Structure formats: C-alpha cells, structure tokens
Amino acid sequence: MALPPDVAWLQSAVSRAVHDLGILHAWAYLDLPDEKPRLFHDEGLSVTLRSAVLQLAHVFDDELGDGKSVAWIKGQALNTLSEVLQNPVQACLLGALALPDGSPCGHLVWVLAQPPVSAPAYEPALQALLHHVRYAVFSKRVFEKKLERLQEAVDQYESLLQSAPVLFNAFEEDGQCVMWNKECERRLGWNQQEVFEHPEPLSLFYPDLDDRKKVIASVSSSPSLTFQEWAPRARNGERVHTIWSNVRLHGGRVLNIGIDITERKKAEIEVVRLSKIDALTECWNRKEIVERLSRALAARRQSDPSFVVMMLDLDYFKSINDSYGHLRGDLALQHFCKHLRSCLRGMDQLGRLGGEEFLILLQGKTEEAAEGVFARLRESLQAHPVMLGDEPVVLTVSAGIAAPRCKEIGVSEILRRADQALYQAKQQGRDRVCVYPS
Numbered sequence: 001m002a003l004p005p006d007v008a009w010l011q012s013a014v015s016r017a018v019h020d021l022g023i024l025h026a027w028a029y030l031d032l033p034d035e036k037p038r039l040f041h042d043e044g045l046s047v048t049l050r051s052a053v054l055q056l057a058h059v060f061d062d063e064l065g066d067g068k069s070v071a072w073i074k075g076q077a078l079n080t081l082s083e084v085l086q087n088p089v090q091a092c093l094l095g096a097l098a099l100p101d102g103s104p105c106g107h108l109v110w111v112l113a114q115p116p117v118s119a120p121a122y123e124p125a126l127q128a129l130l131h132h133v134r135y136a137v138f139s140k141r142v143f144e145k146k147l148e149r150l151q152e153a154v155d156q157y158e159s160l161l162q163s164a165p166v167l168f169n170a171f172e173e174d175g176q177c178v179m180w181n182k183e184c185e186r187r188l189g190w191n192q193q194e195v196f197e198h199p200e201p202l203s204l205f206y207p208d209l210d211d212r213k214k215v216i217a218s219v220s221s222s223p224s225l226t227f228q229e230w231a232p233r234a235r236n237g238e239r240v241h242t243i244w245s246n247v248r249l250h251g252g253r254v255l256n257i258g259i260d261i262t263e264r265k266k267a268e269i270e271v272v273r274l275s276k277i278d279a280l281t282e283c284w285n286r287k288e289i290v291e292r293l294s295r296a297l298a299a300r301r302q303s304d305p306s307f308v309v310m311m312l313d314l315d316y317f318k319s320i321n322d323s324y325g326h327l328r329g330d331l332a333l334q335h336f337c338k339h340l341r342s343c344l345r346g347m348d349q350l351g352r353l354g355g356e357e358f359l360i361l362l363q364g365k366t367e368e369a370a371e372g373v374f375a376r377l378r379e380s381l382q383a384h385p386v387m388l389g390d391e392p393v394v395l396t397v398s399a400g401i402a403a404p405r406c407k408e409i410g411v412s413e414i415l416r417r418a419d420q421a422l423y424q425a426k427q428q429g430r431d432r433v434c435v436y437p438s
Helices: 005-021 047-055 057-063 076-085 119-163 182-188 192-197 209-217 262-276 286-303 317-324 326-341 367-383 411-427
Strands: 025-030 038-041 070-072 091-098 104-112 167-171 177-180 228-230 242-248 254-260 307-314 349-354 357-363 386-388 391-393 397-402 433-435
Touching: 005 025, 005 038, 005 104, 005 119, 025 091, 038 047, 047 057, 047 076, 057 076, 057 104, 070 119, 076 091, 091 119, 104 119, 167 182, 177 192, 286 307, 286 349, 286 357, 286 411, 307 326, 307 367, 307 411, 317 326, 326 349, 326 357, 326 367, 326 386, 357 367, 367 397, 367 433, 397 411, 411 433
Parallel strands: 397 433
Antiparallel strands: 025 038, 025 104, 070 091, 091 104, 167 177, 167 254, 228 242, 242 254, 307 357, 307 397, 349 357, 386 391
C-alpha cells in the first residue's frame, strides 16, 4: 500500500541517512494521537530486529526526559542497543520528535558503527532533519486537521442552510442565482437547477418590473436593523408574504435571508376581518357598515357614483324570541341573512346595525331598483319558511330606502332618512318597503 506523502518523506529521510551519511542503522519511531505507533527503518533491520527496536522506544524516551531535543546515548542504554542489534555499537545520536504544541510523539535514531570523528557535526545535521520532519509531517497534519474541521463546519452550515425552515438565497452582481435552499424550493416552487439556469431568475417570483426594481434597490452594503416585507409570487400563483434582510457582500454578491409570514399574515387579516364582522350573522358590524357608508358618501362627492341605502327590520322579532327562545331567534336571523344575501350582488354591502335591524348599500342602484331587491327578498322569505323547532315560520321584513340626493349629505342624515322611511313602512302595516320622498 502506498504511503501518504508526508509519511513517505519520513521513510525516505531514514533511508538516506544510512546511504548518504554512512550510518549503520537509522529509524524513526512515530506515535501520533489517534493513530497506531509506526516504525520507519532502513532495509538493514530484519523483522526480528525491528521488533526488538520497538522495545527500545520507551528507553529512548526516558533518555530525552530532561527536555533535550538531541542527545547522545551512553552507558547502559548503548549496551542495550548493541545487544538488540547483535552488533557492537560505538555511538548513537537520538533526536526527539514533538508535536507543534510541544508534546512528545517519538524519536529519530542514528546508530554509528564507529565513534564519530567530530561529534558536534552530527548534532546540527540531526537538528535540521528534525526541523524538516516537523514541517513535512506534523505541520501538515495540523493543517489537515484544521482543514478537516473547517470542512466539517462548512458541511454543517450547508446542512443548516438547506434544512432550516428559513429562506436562504444568494445572487451574483449580474443577477444570477448561486444559492437556493430547500425552503425556497418548497415555498416558491422552483427547484435549484431551474433558478440557476434562468437568465433573469428574479422575474420568476417578481414578474412585475416595478416590483423587481424595488427589490433590487432595497439591497444595501450593510444589514438592515429591520426586515423588509415583500410578497414574491410562487409558481402556483400564490402571493407568499415574507420578510427579508438583504445584504450585499464583498465582491457584489447579494445574500438574502427570508422568513415566510404568510400564515401569520392570513391570521392578522382574519383578526382584522373578525373585528369588523358580526359573529352571529357574518354581516359587517355596525361600526364597519357605517364606516363603509361614510366612504361611499365621500366618494360620491368626488366622482358622483350613484348608490342607495336600504334599512331593514325583521317584523315581530321580539315575539319570535319570546315564543321560541333566543337560540331559535338567532336561527331566524341567520335564515333571514342567508336569503337576503341571495338577493344581493358581490359589490353590495350588508351590515347589522343591531338586534334585528340591518343596512344595505346598493352600489349603482336607484330607488326603483332597490324596491326590486326588496321584492325578491320578500318572495324568497315567503317561499322558504324557517323551521323553529317542528314549526315552520314565515318571516317578513319592513324596509326604508333613501338616496343621497345632494353631495353634502352626511352619514347621520342619510341614516335618519332611511329610518324614517322604515318607520313609515311599519306604520303602514309592515311587510313592505317605503322610499324617503325626494
């Protein structure tokens, strides 16, 4: 099996020490964290000798225990080495291997058959070799470990960007998309390849050119303290309400971080809607229908659109509550509103003023047309009695119609006129409609 480049270099250094320096034997003992100890040796060491040499590892470590980086082996250690090698050894130079943090991790050994002519000459050579070992083996290992940890961090961030329930995307300065995570794909409908290959990807979810220009203009060189709200269009046509922080990075790339607030937006809209709705009948409540009447009058002053108001009151409703109870009285009101809505158009506005009294704004209608609406309602109620318990009850209603003849008329006055016409209908026997006189 081929050795890694750094380890192969160490093996080469041991071999060349024997061949080029005339040394009897040379070896390196390496004991790195998270790896098995290894012995790099010259070809002259037999298998038996290699095993014996490994036994000397701790002996030599003890020789370097005083903190020296290079030491000459003497005394009993030299005799032990001669016995192991089965050859009289005259000298041995030992160099300590240490990790960049200073912790020992092995040693280098040069075994000499003859005493050195000039002992000090060998020490700088071994020191230089130790330096190269640290550079070629240990520094590279440390760098590889850092690179490995960096890659792990990159992989973790990539996993986070892809799996987080947050919209992440990035665009180059020329508008090309270079990041499109799974949440963008899930929520907006286009996959990564489609967005990457599109010549103008922003046009997919901002088809309106003015909207696109605003989005592009929102990007700054530093993150905003507040998110901006945008509503990109999804592939299925849905408007996705989102809040984004858009940041221009070094080199022109734009990073976008978005949060989908569509459901929250729907909930907010629903809360606002419910604040304007009568819970029982689902008509506009009094405040809302009066506000809509006020806006209609204001619009009439500007552009003179025609409309009429019709105020309705369910006949004898108190007797229904007294005879059948309030719960069934509520059913009667719901039944009445159902048939009233069937006589109206989408543009018409229906509100409950209170109790059994209702107000309708009939856009673009005349008094005569409003009377026609009332006639259809009357027929519908007669044809469809409401079941109150086991008893069918035909509901009747009285109504008053008023039109804003002059532009200066206000809400109170138009309501007063409709109420006066309603009162007239009741005075004439109920179950009928009257028009406020012109």
